[in-house]
Amino acid sequence: MTKPRLYLSPPHLMGNEAELLTEALQSGWIAPLGPQVDAFEREFAEAVGAPYALALSSGTAAIHLALIEAGVQAGDEVVVSTLTFAASAFPVVYLGGRPVFIDSESTSWNMDPNLLAEWLHKRAQLGKLPKAVVLVHLYGQSADIAPILRLCQEYGIALIEDAAEALGATYRGKSPGTFGLAGIFSFNGNKIITTSGGGMLVSHDERLIQHARKLATQAREPFPYYEHAEIGYNYRLSNLLAAVGRAQLRTLEERVQKRRWIFEQYRQRLGDLPGVSFMPEAPWGRCTRWLSIILLDERETGVSPEAVRLALEAENIEARPVWKPLHLQPVFQGCEVVGGAVAESLFQRGLCLPSGTGMTEADIERIAAIIRRVVLRS
Numbered sequence: 594m595t596k597p598r599l600y601l602s603p604p605h606l607m608g609n610e611a612e613l614l615t616e617a618l619q620s621g622w623i624a625p626l627g628p629q630v631d632a633f634e635r636e637f638a639e640a641v642g643a644p645y646a647l648a649l650s651s652g653t654a655a656i657h658l659a660l661i662e663a664g665v666q667a668g669d670e671v672v673v674s675t676l677t678f679a680a681s682a683f684p685v686v687y688l689g690g691r692p693v694f695i696d697s698e699s700t701s702w703n704m705d706p707n708l709l710a711e712w713l714h715k716r717a718q719l720g721k722l723p724k725a726v727v728l729v730h731l732y733g734q735s736a737d738i739a740p741i742l743r744l745c746q747e748y749g750i751a752l753i754e755d756a757a758e759a760l761g762a763t764y765r766g767k768s769p770g771t772f773g774l775a776g777i778f779s780f781n782g783n784k785i786i787t788t789s790g791g792g793m794l795v796s797h798d799e800r801l802i803q804h805a806r807k808l809a810t811q812a813r814e815p816f817p818y819y820e821h822a823e824i825g826y827n828y829r830l831s832n833l834l835a836a837v838g839r840a841q842l843r844t845l846e847e848r849v850q851k852r853r854w855i856f857e858q859y860r861q862r863l864g865d866l867p868g869v870s871f872m873p874e875a876p877w878g879r880c881t882r883w884l885s886i887i888l889l890d891e892r893e894t895g896v897s898p899e900a901v902r903l904a905l906e907a908e909n910i911e912a913r914p915v916w917k918p919l920h921l922q923p924v925f926q927g928c929e930v931v932g933g934a935v936a937e938s939l940f941q942r943g944l945c946l947p948s949g950t951g952m953t954e955a956d957i958e959r960i961a962a963i964i965r966r967v968v969l970r971s
């Protein structure tokens with residue numbers, strides 16, 4: 594008999610989603626915007642400590658609008674972390690821009706500030722600076738923001754933070770996503786909170802959010818008839834989904850605690866295995882452990898991450914390699930890459946384990962037992 598499937602990071606309802614959704618339905622405000630969207634924006638802004646927030650249909654839409662607000666145009670270069678999901682870089686290409694990929698450092702697995710500094714220094718001498726930096730905070734962990742922010746300020750480059758995976762994390766006590774010109778979050782089904790699909794753009798700049806709000810609503814000018822002076826998008830979040838987001842947001846801290854607990858359970862059960870290590874937690878803040886990730890040193894373990902993945906799959910358990918670096922993706926072939934070896938090594942050695950907040954200790958025990966069996970070949 595096959596056991597129930599354990600997914601990597603499935604949506605998890607924790608309480609009052611139905612209540613808020615019913616409230617939204619009964620109010621008659623189904624679409625497109627409405628009081629739930631307004632409240633979600635307000636509550637989200639407060640939760641992350643950003644003055645202004647704009648609820649959108651996806652995190653990808655939020656990156657797209659952030660790049661537009663940063664002034665990115667056809668032919669511009671935009672620096673992007675190489676170790677990330679492709680959605681961090683796709684919107685650069687929507688605008689006719691060219692991504693330049695920067696390798697990770699090994700403390701947080703995020704963009705290496707030293708590599709960025711060297712590259713910007715060279716580019717400044719050539720008079721060819723990029724328009725923006727998309728800094729990704731991967732797997733629930735903040736990048737080392739301060740030196741990257743300083744570089745962006747020094748060279749006059751817009752900093753956009755892709756915090757899609759990092760809601761609930763901290764950097765020196767504050768939420769990543771709130772340091773640069775704009776920050777984005779995602780409420781896709783696999784993220785720490787979900788609206789089934791959605792995103793948020795945050796900023797300190799009220800005019801930026803106001804203008805992005807206009808663009809996201811088909812760029813309607815304030816006229817009684819439909820007047821358009823700019824190209825617009827249909828990127829707003831529905832009032833119903835915002836109600837689900839509000840309910841989920843209320844349990845954010847509980848979710849972070851649960852994900853961190855899951856990580857600890859894995860560490861206790863697998864930490865003694867030779868050749869097995871874990872994603873580090875950087876000293877500058879709290880990692881949410883959105884995903885629990887192990888690294889396997891094949892020379893020591895004698896088994897590849899893929900062999901472990903297949904053993905888990907055979908038992909109806911979903912595990913996945915670490916993001917394939919964007920500079921290795923066929924679609925980004927020919928883009929410049931600065932470094933790359935750190936991200937490549939993480940891709941080769943890393944395995945993301947099921948980390949959903951609905952998991953029980955028995956689930957973790959089941960997963961850990963399989964990994965122990967494969968690694969110890971017992």
Ligand SMILES: *Cc1c(COP(=O)(O)O)cnc(C)c1O
Pocket residue numbers: 650651652653654677678680681729755757758778779780781791792
């Ligand atoms: C999920 C994700 C996105 C995209 O968010 P969507 O809401 O799915 O569009 C962007 N960047 C990173 C790093 C992500 O993990």
